[in-house]
Structures are given as C-alpha cells and as structure tokens.
Amino acid sequence: MKAVIPAAGYGTRFLPASKTVPKEMLPVGSKPAIQLIVEEAIAAGADEVVIVTSKDKPSLRAHFDVDELWHNRLKNKPEIDAEMVRLEELSKKISWAYQYEQKGLGHAVLQAEPFVRGEKDPVLVLLGDALVSGKKLASVEMAEISRKYGNASVVGLERVPLEKVSRYGIVSGEKVEEGVFKLGSLVEKPSIEEAPSDMAIAGRYLLDPEIFTLLASQETGHGGEIQLTDSIQRLLSSRSVYGYVYPGKRHDIGNPQGYFETLCAFNNHC
Ligand code: UTP
Numbered sequence: 001m002k003a004v005i006p007a008a009g010y011g012t013r014f015l016p017a018s019k020t021v022p023k024e025m026l027p028v029g030s031k032p033a034i035q036l037i038v039e040e041a042i043a044a045g046a047d048e049v050v051i052v053t054s055k056d057k058p059s060l061r062a063h064f065d066v067d068e069l070w071h072n073r074l075k076n077k078p079e080i081d082a083e084m085v086r087l088e089e090l091s092k093k094i095s096w097a098y099q100y101e102q103k104g105l106g107h108a109v110l111q112a113e114p115f116v117r118g119e120k121d122p123v124l125v126l127l128g129d130a131l132v133s134g135k136k137l138a139s140v141e142m143a144e145i146s147r148k149y150g151n152a153s154v155v156g157l158e159r160v161p162l163e164k165v166s167r168y169g170i171v172s173g174e175k176v177e178e179g180v181f182k183l184g185s186l187v188e189k190p191s192i193e194e195a196p197s198d199m200a201i202a203g204r205y206l207l208d209p210e211i212f213t214l215l216a217s218q219e220t221g222h223g224g225e226i227q228l229t230d231s232i233q234r235l236l237s238s239r240s241v242y243g244y245v246y247p248g249k250r251h252d253i254g255n256p257q258g259y260f261e262t263l264c265a266f267n268n269h270c
Pocket of ligand 1 (some may be wrong): 130
C-alpha cells in the first residue's frame with residue numbers, strides 16, 4: 001500500500017508560530033506530529049509514504065535525514081539512540097513530493113501522482129495536521145474495512161455538532177453495518193441547511209487510484225481551491241465508496257486550541 005501525507009499548507013491559523021515552525025513539526029511528546037502520522041501509515045500497511053511538502057518547510061525533510069553523527073553523540077544513551085534508529089527505519093520508506101503553489105488539498109494530493117502511478121490498490125491519504133487518538137489507529141481499521149468490501153475506497157468519518165458542519169466535508173450514506181456507511185454524496189463545507197448529515201470527513205482516506213485521474217481534471221471548488229472532496233464525489237459515479245465512523249477522536253493540530261487538546265489526549269498532561 002502507498003500512503004500520501006499532504007503537508008504543504010500555509011498553516012495560517014497557527015501564525016505567527018507557523019512562520020518558521022511548520023505545524024506538522026509541532027512536538028507531541030518527543031516526536032513531531034508528522035512522525036506519528038508516518039508511523040500510523042506504516043502500521044496500516046504502507047510500504048512507501050509520500051510526504052507532499054513545500055520549499056518553505058525544509059525542517060520536515062531535515063527531520064527524516066539520516067545523520068550518523070547522532071549515534072556517536074548518543075553512545076551513553078542507548079534508549080534515545082534506539083529511537084533515532086527507529087526514525088532512520090521510517091526514513092527509508094519516505095519519498096518527497098513538492099507543491100509549489102498552495103491550490104488546496106486535492107492539488108496537494110495530486111502532486112504525489114508520479115509515486116503511485118500503476119497502483120491497483122487504494123492509496124491511503126492522511127492529513128499532515130490531523131492526529132487521531134484512541135485504542136486502535138484509524139488507518140489500520142480503515143484498511144481492514146477496505147479489504148472486507150473488496151479493496152473499496154473508505155473515508156474516515158466523525159460525527160460533529162450541526163452548528164459546526166460548515167467547517168467540514170459532510171457526507172450522506174446508507175448504513176451497511178455498525179459505523180460503516182455506503183456513501184451517496186459528499187459536500188465540502190455546507191451550510192446547516194445544505195448538510196446531508198452530521199458525519200464529517202475526518203482526516204483519513206483510502207482512495208481508489210482513479211482519484212488521481214479525477215484530481216487532474218478537477219475544477220476549483222469551495223474557497224477557489226482544488227477540493228479532494230469534490231473528486232471523491234465524482235469517484236462515486238464509478239466506484240463504491242464507504243465511510244467509517246472510527247471510534248478514535250480526531251485532533252486538529254493546525255490551530256492553537258486543537259494543538260493543546262492534542263497534547264492532552266496523547267500525553268495525559270491535563
Ligand atoms: P488545511 O486547510 O488544514 O491546511 O489542510 P492549511 O491550508 O495549512 O491551513 P490554514 O487554513 O492556512 O491554517 C489540511 C492539510 O492539507 C495540507 C495542509 O498542510 C494540511 O496538512 N494542504 C492544504 C496542502 O498540503 N496544500 C494545500 O494547498 C492545502
């Protein structure tokens with residue numbers, strides 16, 4: 001399985017901190033968020049993880065650089081050195097793509113296309129500013145559901161209060177089993193009146209590779225951006241797409257409040 005992590009956004013909701021520290025590099029304990037997301041992708045079965053970044057965020061790539069010097073410095077700290085060895089193991093599975101203009105999430109995912117060309121299985125997409133806490137990793141569960149439904153596309157979902165639907169991509173679907181829905185429609189940031197349900201797309205996707213063909217011809221949508229949600233809506237005309245309300249909680253590290261909540265959830269610091 002291939003995985004794509006879009007992490008090239010401006011991070012304006014976290015300025016001025018995100019001016020020089022990309023939000024994806026914010027620490028959650030001793031690891032930056034992006035490392036936890038790479039670990040989730042690999043746990044779900046990814047053999048290659050494509051991180052889509054921008055030239056303004058060199059620290060992402062630097063974090064995964066293999067630097068032998070660290071092993072000398074950590075000679076007397078074997079436990080920390082073991083963490084660095086584990087990081088090097090992750091690095092071997094990472095490829096880098098660049099988004100030169102921030103034209104939206106769909107456009108960012110499209111930049112990974114050369115790395116997934118020829119893929120037959122669904123591609124895992126994990127938002128670089130979304131972490132999911134809980135007993136089981138959301139992507140691992142979604143991969144299981146995808147296999148159960150014949151390698152189908154699966155979109156991770158969470159229920160949100162109705163007054164917040166206009167912040168998210170919202171889906172409608174027919175229940176096929178507890179927590180699993182066969183999707184009928186998706187709409188990006190609808191008003192309360194337009195929202196087909198309270199189920200919001202929540203940072204994790206397993207998408208049939210046809211999504212890349214659709215993204216290449218995707219017109220701009222909400223906010224003048226190329227929206228991944230709009231291409232998934234088009235995918236529905238040729239493929240079944242399922243939604244899974246995963247039991248974990250999604251955390252948005254892209255704004256200060258969401259980041260504090262993430263620290264509480266992951267480190268029991270509150
Ligand atoms: P967001 O919309 O949360 O990120 O996209 P943003 O654009 O950085 O946020 P603000 O509004 O300016 O604060 C979700 C994920 O998609 C990536 C982001 O880096 C984030 O991980 N993204 C978004 C891109 O890679 N490129 C884009 O053009 C937009």
